[in-house]
């Protein structure tokens with residue numbers, strides 16, 4: 001299959017490395033200098049250091065060239081760049097299948113990625129989301145990973161999952177786009193909370209409690225927005241929550257750990273050098289939960305640390321002083 005991957009950050013590059021031996025893949029970056037550097041070294045030293053790019057992988061900074069004759073476009077830019085990237089795809093003369101891999105809510109609009117896709121792409125373009133527990137560095141090293149590909153068109157989801165699946169990148173299909181996207185978005189906010197918790201050395205018990213109560217928050221919001229409970233208990237929900245809250249490779253978790261050291265958010269983001277979607281999604285989850293009347297105290301605490309200058313230790317104390325009710329209300 002002829003595939004274009006748009007976005008040459010850690011995730012776009014890792015997917016390109018994983019798919020290139022099996023498909024005709026072109027990896028596109030908007031930055032010509034980045035593509036030139038990658039062509040020279042056959043590495044993406046800035047975003048995915050230490051990984052050799054397969055010889056078959058084509059690299060391009062020319063979007064028209066990358067999209068010529070493709071059967072599938074994988075959009076691997078952050079949520080903030082999804083809308084503008086989709087506009088480029090929407091002008092193609094004939095429909096092409098589009099899969100997005102970003103995780104979060106769009107800032108300002110509080111939209112999920114599939115809603116942005118509905119805004120921009122003509123209905124004739126088949127579409128779906130690919131998500132699940134997947135650190136780019138591990139996928140690029142061909143370590144076993146399992147993902148979910150969801151589309152409201154179940155046949156498209158099944159067919160595309162089968163085409164992309166291989167033994168080291170197992171791809172399950174689903175029709176629950178909302179559930180898959182809510183899991184991917186909310187786990188990033190909860191990973192910041194887990195980083196704060198671990199940065200303050202609250203212990204393993206606290207982390208397990210935080211993760212479980214966080215799952216309850218994710219599930220409440222997911223159900224309220226039309227997702228299915230089983231999805232939130234699957235790879236893109238609890239699976240990704242466990243990975244991101246416990247794995248030190250998580251950028252969102254790293255943000256939380258640095259917040260626990262009282263570093264400023266702007267310094268943390270400069271230091272990180274990669275997107276941490278939970279930082280932007282925390283604000284949209286706060287607004288969405290308020291609008292829908294969903295109780296999400298852990299996500300709310302993260303929002304207040306990020307945007308209301310609440311100290312991380314004060315946020316933890318406030319959470320611990322809440323009166324517990326029935327666990328499942």
Ligand SMILES: NC(=O)c1ccc[n+]([C@@H]2O[C@H](COP(=O)([O-])OP(=O)(O)OC[C@H]3O[C@@H](n4cnc5c(N)ncnc54)[C@H](O)[C@@H]3O)[C@@H](O)[C@H]2O)c1
Pocket residue numbers: 007008009010011012029030047076077078079081084085101102103104134135136137273274275277
């Ligand atoms: N890194 C992972 O392990 C991983 C795994 C699964 C999903 N994701 C998700 O994938 C998305 C991308 O993450 P990443 O890890 O690749 O981020 P990254 O910070 O490593 O790279 C982001 C890339 O997007 C590019 N970009 C930003 N704005 C752009 C625009 N307007 N047009 C074109 N390119 C633009 C940047 O130049 C950069 O190459 C995020 O939503 C993230 O949550 C990441």
Ligand SMILES: O=P(O)(O)OC[C@H](O)CO
Pocket residue numbers: 103132133134135136188191240243244249250251252253275276277
């Ligand atoms: O590094 P993070 O926190 O953006 O997480 C990466 C992936 O989403 C994990 O599945």
